[in-house]
Amino acid sequence: MAETVTGKVQVFDSEEELAASLAKYTADLSEKFCKERDAFTVVVSGGSLIKSLRKLVEPPYIDSIDWSKWHVFWVDERVVPKDHPDSNYLLAYDAFLSKIPIPAGHVYAINDALSAEGAADDYETCLKHLVKSNVVDISKESGFPRFDVMLLGMGPDGHVASLFPGHPLVHEKEKWVTFIKDSPKPPLDRITFTFPVINSSANIALVVAGAGKADVVHQSLGDSKSSDLLPVQMVSPEGELVWFLDKAAASKL
Numbered sequence: 291m292a293e294t295v296t297g298k299v300q301v302f303d304s305e306e307e308l309a310a311s312l313a314k315y316t317a318d319l320s321e322k323f324c325k326e327r328d329a330f331t332v333v334v335s336g337g338s339l340i341k342s343l344r345k346l347v348e349p350p351y352i353d354s355i356d357w358s359k360w361h362v363f364w365v366d367e368r369v370v371p372k373d374h375p376d377s378n379y380l381l382a383y384d385a386f387l388s389k390i391p392i393p394a395g396h397v398y399a400i401n402d403a404l405s406a407e408g409a410a411d412d413y414e415t416c417l418k419h420l421v422k423s424n425v426v427d428i429s430k431e432s433g434f435p436r437f438d439v440m441l442l443g444m445g446p447d448g449h450v451a452s453l454f455p456g457h458p459l460v461h462e463k464e465k466w467v468t469f470i471k472d473s474p475k476p477p478l479d480r481i482t483f484t485f486p487v488i489n490s491s492a493n494i495a496l497v498v499a500g501a502g503k504a505d506v507v508h509q510s511l512g513d514s515k516s517s518d519l520l521p522v523q524m525v526s527p528e529g530e531l532v533w534f535l536d537k538a539a540a541s542k543l
């Protein structure tokens with residue numbers, strides 16, 4: 291495993307091996323935080339990441355993980371009804387959440403009856419309650435919530451969450467959760483965690499597979515010098531950052 295200023299970089303021969311390692315990584319963190327905090331706060335993105343989590347809901351992890359202590363959040367969500375094909379909640383529910391014995395009250399979907407702005411405020415209020423009740427940790431360094439792990443994908447343009455290159459939201463410093471109504475990736479209306487929250491995490495896995503991401507992986511981790519940082523290059527957590535790449539995504543490194 292290579293260690294750089296941008297975190298640990300792991301390259302797997304195939305997406306299949308990446309998925310196996312990602313399952314072990316997540317299960318190991320689950321064990322650690324369930325022991326330490328009696329809870330495990332997990333933040334997921336949408337996109338192809340969800341498929342790469344498939345091995346967590348297979349033996350041995352399906353039986354060994356204490357799912358009752360999991361709390362699941364979304365780093366970003368499209369503002370659509372929960373049963374809409376664009377919903378990140380629905381994607382995670384179908385592939386993952388419907389297969390694990392997690393208490394329904396530990397799955398923090400957005401309020402899909404609200405506007406983007408309303409849903410972002412509502413999600414932030416929900417996080418504030420969970421910090422008060424110690425379900426979600428708080429960073430002593432930043433004062434922002436400190437999630438145990440964020441499992442994040444990256445777009446081919448270098449976006450993470452719904453923080454897109456060149457968009458002013460990447461500079462948000464105060465809010466925990468914000469909204470976007472002009473997302474370059476459809477649908478237009480989304481809510482997203484901000485960088486202060488993302489970067490207060492105890493652990494972040496950046497999960498990137500496929501040749502379509504090779505250029506941006508090279509731009510992010512290679513030696514190309516560009517003055518404008520891509521959103522993915524602004525991921526710099528207080529805790530540990532680990533990249534999970536398959537060979538195709540790493541092919542230009």
Ligand SMILES: O=C(O)[C@H](O)[C@@H](O)[C@H](O)[C@H](O)COP(=O)(O)O
Nearest residue numbers: 335336337338339443444445451
């Ligand atoms: O709503 C979304 O689109 C996702 O949450 C987003 O942040 C995703 O993680 C990236 O766009 C990567 O998606 P892919 O892995 O499918 O390219």
